Amino acid sequence: MNEVAQICSDLIRFDTTNPGSGERPAAEHVAGLLSEVGIEPVVFESARHRTSVVARIPGDSPDALLVHGHLDVVPAQPADWRVHPFSGEIADGCVWGRGAVDMKGTLSMTLALVRDWARRGVRPRRDLVLAFLADEEATGEYGAMYAATRHRELFDGCTEAISESGGYSVQVPGARVYPVAVGERGTAWMKLTAHGVAGHGSRPPKDNAVAELCHALSRIASYQWPVRLTPGVAALISSLADILGEKIDYDRLEEEAERLGPAGTLFKAQIRNSANPTMLEAGYKVNVVPGTATAHVDGRFLPGYREEFLETIDRLLGPKVTREFVSIGDAPSAPLDAPFFGQLCDALVAEDPAARPVPYVMSGGTDAKAFADIGIKGYGFAPLMLTPDLDYYGMFHGVDERVPVEGLEFGVRVLDRLLAS
Structure with a gap:
């Protein structure tokens, strides 16, 4: 061995x-x-x-x-x-x-x-x-x-x-695809805080921090982020259409990703920004309305779309919920047309003549x-x-x-x- x-x-x-x-x-x-x-x-x-x-x-x-x-x-x-x-x-x-x-x-x-x-x-x-x-x-x-x-x-x-x-094999109908990553989505891990008026749980609500935060999280969770095709993802989809020998409908990319199975997995999460609520904390007693409530959201944004992402988040949060970054990192990208990208692809094909290298953008960081x-x-x-x-x-x-x-x-x-x- x-x-x-x-x-x-x-x-x-x-x-x-x-x-x-x-x-x-x-x-x-x-x-x-x-x-x-x-x-x-x-x-x-x-x-x-x-x-x-x-x-x-x-x-x-x-x-x-x-x-x-x-x-x-x-x-x-x-x-x-x-x-x-x-x-x-x-x-x-x-x-x-x-x-x-x-x-x-x-x-x-x-x-x-x-x-x-x-x-x-x-x-x-x-x-x-x-x-x-x-x-x-x-x-x-x-x-x-x-x-x-x-x-x-x-x-x-x-x-x-x-x-x-990147560089791992993915079996698609009739071919072995090797995605080589040329970028990744940026990371915006955020702590959200809602401030309200503390009081007795039996009284009519006034600026209930828990409710305000839940409304904001619901808006974030249900928001449908628009499709944004970056150069790396567009090149990937074009390459996959070539390899599979079929047309991929750019107007229905989410449905196409589902239809294409493993091939679709390569771009399903990479065609838009995303924000997922992941942690929630508020209160200490059932009959006490707390003065603050907090949550954490895992945000990811495509290369070139950081400002659009943050502007959208602020609009969804509304005026009574503030955000701060737990971690923020830009979405890096590397050139597709660089000689080095070609060398990466050539090394794969040299060891696996059936290899079909394609550009790829990572959904995570x-x-x-x-x-x-x-x-x-x-x-x-x-x-x-x-x-x-x-x-x-x-x-x-x-x-x-x-x-x-x-x-x-x-x-x-x-x-x-x-x-x-």
Whole structure:
């Protein structure tokens, strides 16, 4: 078995749940894997046990490429899983556990590749900066944001970056599609507060904060955001129509996304902004009207549509509910017509002649936002060949997360083609 599966299994065994006890043991393990083959890591902490690792491998060109990923994972309930989520069990041709897909499998591909290079004396095409980061599953404040601002010098010369949520296979009728991400929606996590008049629950209501907040949340939840086609999503839909050999009706994109199944999943959430109420808190006793009520909303906006999104939210909230950001990050995008995008696609086709790479915009967010702020264009490219029965999206933050061993080995070969001289 290729080393990549064992590295993945070992990384999963480190419980890096966020929130939790931190990433330090996993970061020290990664630093050891690099040091063992002569690659010198820089290890730093943004807070106690919130640990990241960065290393630079000199290449044939000082024009550098950043390869980044995160060490932390979301929580997992063992009772819900077929195997323990932190067992790293290798069974049925897969590595099982929390982080197998998101994204310790990808980190393992990078580690296996550079360790093999070091043993064989292979030099990359350009300088490579490897970053293994804390805190992506929260706001990135203790990981990518801290690294990009407090350790900016480690990323000198980096013009592009690759990371999660792209380069994986999606089986559609008659073809194997590989979405390569050229952007992602921006993040606006907001705390909403309604202020009213506190009083006895038996009296006629006057400025009831709970009611005002519920009305605002209802307006947000029921609002139908207009379709907004960004260049990346438009290019994706055009490519899918080509591959599937059929017309996609741009006037009925939501219905078309449902009709197209796995192919439609690639653009269903990416054709409009969104805002989902996720948390609600108010009151302390049934017969007391509280003076304030709060809620949290997960907002996402398309590249170029931040202002439209915020103006709409403010209109829906009305005058009696205020908002503040828990986290705000712009929607980064990278050029479709850049030579580097073509190189990403070529590397996939070289290893899978049946591959049909397509541009893609992610519905969620990644650490690419932090690096975009310092001028690094990010692409979602974590190459992985999946069997058709594996639901890639369902395994993100889901139960029984697992990654095929052969898929990981495929990813190492693709990265080798992309990055080596």
